[in-house]
Amino acid sequence: MDKEILLRVGARIRDLRKEKGLTQETLGEKGGFHFSYIGQIERGEQNVALLNLARIAEALDVDISQLFTYINLTSNEESQSDIQEIMLMLNQKDPKQIAMAKNVLREIFNNK
The missing domain is CATH 1.10.260.40 (lambda repressor-like DNA-binding domains)
Known part of the structure; x- marks a missing residue:
């Protein structure tokens, strides 16, 4: 360990x-x-x-x-890498931009 x-x-x-x-x-x-x-x-x-x-x-x-802040890369390394990159991008944004991104994701996933 x-x-x-x-x-x-x-x-x-x-x-x-x-x-x-x-x-x-x-x-x-x-x-x-x-x-x-x-x-x-x-x-x-x-x-x-x-x-x-x-x-x-x-x-x-x-x-x-x-x-x-690392993700255990076990099953799908490419997806995990993408998620990690998104988290890094969001971490560098202000709360308004984070809220906007969250709303965009909600729209994308609620419409499918």
């Missing part, structure tokens, strides 16, 4: 980094870390301190909670 949480958080950081179009080196520079440290975190080799996670989240321009 201990290693699994490191792997999941590391994979989530990697996904967010790639979504932002950042290299390990660029993320390291933004957060004040060596790129090899970022690689160790992403591979689950490094038990990263909470304060360092906060710096990584800031460098990624996401809330620290996003580093722990």
